[in-house]
Amino acid sequence: MKSKTLASAVRVLPLLLLVSGTCALAQESRPIHLTGLINDYSPLDANIKGSPYEMHGQWSMDVNAEQGTADFLADMTMSDYGTTAGVLDATKGGAGAHTHHIGLTNVKITWNMTGCPTYATSPPKLGFQLNSTVSFLTGNGNNAPFETNPPSSTLQVCVSGGDDVKYSIPVSNITLVFGGPASTHFGQQAIHGVALAASDSPFGDR
16 A cells, blocks of 8 residues: 555656755755636525636645645635626626635645546546645635534545646646535535646745
8 A cells, every 4th residue: 555655756756846846856855836717606506695707816735745644714805796696697697705714734635536536538647636624614704604623624636637738737637626624605616717827936936
């Protein structure tokens, strides 16, 4: 089992080395800093108050490949749609606007995409994932009203990409899937985003 895990890590490590723009990762022992955007919509669901939601935000991740751990942070805005005569009205977007801050801290990296959301066209070929209980999940700067204290919601973060190194960033995609209390607000579907930049900067330099 240990050798299988190591082999998976070896296959994904070249992707991380390319993202960092340097082959001195082991020598410097500095985390690789990834950043990107989140842009998606949640479906209309009778079990989710206020749905469907429009979701936009930014994310960042510190990947310490040598230790096999990562930190993840997402800042997201959400809003729903107003209604006309009880019917959702796209001209009344921006209703119920609010924010969320979501974090995972020191989570073990799984060096494969097993169980990650799939893509119908041009599927990513490489990737890794984080799976853990969230370290924090806020709503407008407070503990989110649907979240327990301490948090009990889970989050799967899948980072993936292809082998065509355009823009010097083989990591191109990210998905978030919530479980537990958070799924009653975000839904159980994958929330999609894109990778924008990578460096070996400290986590706080966004």
